[in-house]
Amino acid sequence: VYHDGAGLFAGLPSPFAATRYHSLIVAEPLPDELEVIAWTAEGEMMGLRHKEYPVVGVQFHPESILTEYGKELLQNFLDGEI
Numbered sequence: 001v002y003h004d005g006a007g008l009f010a011g012l013p014s015p016f017a018a019t020r021y022h023s024l025i026v027a028e029p030l031p032d033e034l035e036v037i038a039w040t041a042e043g044e045m046m047g048l049r050h051k052e053y054p055v056v057g058v059q060f061h062p063e064s065i066l067t068e069y070g071k072e073l074l075q076n077f078l079d080g081e082i
Contacts, residue, residue, distance in 0.1 A: 007056065009047070012069045019060060044059075
């Protein structure tokens with residue numbers, strides 16, 4: 001997963017390996033209120049952030065032991081880094 005280095009992804013290397021248990025992806029176009037914050041090497045969206053509200057979403061499993069830096073990403077979330 002490549003990312004913008006902000007908020008949820010603060011302090012994490014880009015890219016890092018993340019685990020997906022499905023092939024679902026978000027399709028464009030996005031509403032103006034959302035911005036892409038993470039993506040794959042192929043350009044698939046893996047993370048979104050609302051521009052006004054403290055809402056983020058990811059298309060991978062940060063809780064999986066197979067996701068590098070999953071604990072750090074979850075800690076960023078718990079610390080309010082959105």
